[in-house]
Amino acid sequence: MPIRRVTVERNRLRFAAAHMATFRGDCEPLHGHNYDVHVEIEGDLTEDSWVWDFGEVKRLTKAIVDPLDHKFLLQMESKLLEMKELEDAWEVRWKERQYRFPKSDVFPLPVDNTTSERIAEWVAGQLLTSLREQGATKIRKLTVGIEEMPGQAGWYTLEVEAKQD
Numbered sequence: 624m625p626i627r628r629v630t631v632e633r634n635r636l637r638f639a640a641a642h643m644a645t646f647r648g649d650c651e652p653l654h655g656h657n658y659d660v661h662v663e664i665e666g667d668l669t670e671d672s673w674v675w676d677f678g679e680v681k682r683l684t685k686a687i688v689d690p691l692d693h694k695f696l697l698q699m700e701s702k703l704l705e706m707k708e709l710e711d712a713w714e715v716r717w718k719e720r721q722y723r724f725p726k727s728d729v730f731p732l733p734v735d736n737t738t739s740e741r742i743a744e745w746v747a748g749q750l751l752t753s754l755r756e757q758g759a760t761k762i763r764k765l766t767v768g769i770e771e772m773p774g775q776a777g778w779y780t781l782e783v784e785a786k787q788d
Contacts, residue, residue, distance in 0.1 A: 627666065627674050628665045631684065636685060637660060638657075638658050640695070641694070641696065643737070644698075645701060645702075645704065650718075658739075658769055658770060659769075659776075660688055660769060661766075661767065661768035662684055662766070664764070665762070667763070669761060679757065684746070684750055687750060688746065695728055702735060703717065712725050739769040739775075740779060743769040747767040748781070766780040767779050
C-alpha cells in the first residue's frame, strides 16, 4: 500500500513560552524557548487527491498553538510541583522556590510535565480532534514535533484507524 504524506512546519507555526520541566525528582529553573512546530500527516487520498490541505493543517495547528504564545506553560498533572489556583493568579511552588503568576500569563496544560514530548502529545490530540471535525476520515498517522531550539525537538506520533466513509 502506498504511503502518502503531507508536512507543515515552522514559519507561522511557532510560539514563545516559559516553563520549568521536572526531571529525576528535580525542577529546572524557570526559563523559556522559542518553539517551532512540525506536523506530518499520513493517510489515504481524499476524493480530491489530497491527504489533507496544507493551508487547513496550518490554520488548525496555528489555532492550537497561538494560545500558548507568551505564556507560562503550567503542568497541571505534575507529581512534583505544588499548585494553587487563586481568583486572579496561580501559585506554584517547588521546595523553597515560590512563584505567583497572573492567570492571564498562564496556559494550564493537562500534562504531567512540560517537556517537548508532552507538549507534542497534547498538540497532536487537539489537532486530530480538529481535523476530524473538518471531516478528515482517511488519516492513518499524525506526528507532531515541538522544537525547543534548532536540532532539539520532542516528537509524538498517533497511529489512527481511518474511518470508513
